[in-house]
Amino acid sequence: MLDTRRVGWDFCTDAETQTQLDWVETFVREEVEPLDFVIDNARDVRDPIRQELIPPLQAVVRERGLWSAHLEPKWGGQGCGHLHLALLEEILGRSRTAPMVFGCQSPDSGNAQIIARYGTAEQRGTYLQPLLDGHIVSCFSATEPQSGADPKMYTTSAHLDGDEWVISGEKWFSSGLEYSAFAIVMAVTDPDAGPYHQLSAFFVPTDKPGIEVIRNVSVGNHTEPIHSYVRYDDVRVAGDSLLGDRGDAFAVMQTRMSHARLSLATRSLGQMRRAIDLMAERAVSRTTQGELLANKQLVQDHIANSKIEFEMFRLLVLRTAWLLDRMDFKAARADIAAVKVMLPKVMADIGRRAAQIHGSLGVSDEMPFVGMVNSALAFGVADGPTEVHKMTVARALLHDAKPASGLFPSYHLPERREAARERYAEVLARHGRRR
Ligand SMILES: Cc1cc2nc3c(=O)[nH]c(=O)nc-3n(C[C@H](O)[C@H](O)[C@H](O)COP(=O)(O)OP(=O)(O)OC[C@H]3O[C@@H](n4cnc5c(N)ncnc54)[C@H](O)[C@@H]3O)c2cc1C
Secondary structure, three states, X not given: OOOHHHOOOOOOOOHHHHHHHHHHHHHHHHHHHHHHHOOOOOOOOOOHHHHHHHHHHHHHHHHOOOOOOOOOHHHOOOOOOHHHHHHHHHHHOOOOOHHXXXXXXXXXXXXXXXXXXXXXXXXXXHHHHHHXXXXXXXXXXXXXXXXXXXXXXXXOEEEEEOOEEEEEEEEEEEXXXXXXOEEEEEEEOOOOOOOOOOEEEEEEEOOOOOEEEEEEEOOOOOOOOOEEEEEEEEEEEEOOOEEOOOOOHHHHHHHHHHHHHHHHHHHHHHHHHHHHHHHHHHHOOOEEOOEEHHHOHHHHHHHHHHHHHHHHHHXXXXXXXXXXXXXXXXXXXXXXXXXXXXXXXXXXXXXXXXXXXXXXXXXXXXXXXXXXXXXXHHHOOOOOOHHHHHHHHHHHHHHXXXXXXXXXXXOOHXXXXXXXXXXXXXXXXXXXXXX
């Protein structure tokens, strides 16, 4: 018999978590969001204004027990789980600075996770601890000018020379390289191995000779150029600089990406919610042709579609976080991919509608909506293009699909009808219905 008490279907946040989230909401709005307007880049530890304003807020977050919520307590984090983290990041995502204040900014959060998982005790001391202390930031250097989505095409190489590795090649879009203390660099160490075992991951301190930034690139026209096109020219690192086993960089990257992809989505939720709130505010503030925008049905259409799409997407994101609390990321791979497919679409649609309702103000640099559309473009590419994630979703479904046993599909209406009529032939006959 169905035990209704055991139905695990609950959209509530427990009281203790909600109290924490309420505190975060107020703290971010009152203390952190203003910093977005005086600090250009919260990860740029070279900026003295950033160095003066951010550490005191980080101390408050530590005191509150919310520092580095994504990491397990044994590595110095809170280990609060994916769902709790998603609810937290939803609030943090409203501010560019907030993830840094809470010690869970990308790409450091993903880098910290792979160092915790694959690093040696010594590497954790050298790289993870200062990251957790908030003293340094880090870079992930994988994409190359000729290939991003297909790491099998990377050509940056590393070979042993005595007891040192020598790394040579070019990387593209290595975000934040110039102010990072170290980069995690993917390089081919075993060109004759199978396609998924040629690459290894290396720690490369960024003060090593031979690292040359060719130029820095920005997303769109108006943001600070922080994505480095970089040349590693015979860069020498110690023999024990491998992160994980030689030839295992694919596994390292997969671990990192699952968290990074979900985080992109959770952080975007807060921006989408704010855009919808602003749409509603504008609709009840602005009058045209004698009535409020709110009374125009096509404006209502923009608002309704945005709200519905937002809520659908948010449920998908939170359900995926909930799944990750219960299973290995490999089992949730298709769910993460589905989130990654929907993120740019929902973000762009909401940003575009919010801009539209705000008219010329909406498309100006005085409102955040064009930035949202820009971000959506980047989200369709960063951490793997939408097309690749769609294939992941489709393949997972197709993997479990069985071919039809006969000529027609298993739910072929004439056959189902015939079977049902045969089963209930006696009842039909009693009621004078012909088969
Ligand atoms: C904001 C931002 C930050 C980034 N930060 C970093 C970073 O810190 N470190 C780093 O290493 N990289 C970073 N990247 C790079 C990112 O990882 C790559 O852009 C991504 O992997 C795609 O690679 P690509 O740009 O070379 O595109 P390509 O691999 O050339 O793909 C281009 C297009 O081809 C199509 N395509 C590709 N593969 C397939 C396929 N299998 N099936 C169908 N169509 C396909 C898609 O339309 C895709 O968008 C960042 C990118 C952005 C936008």
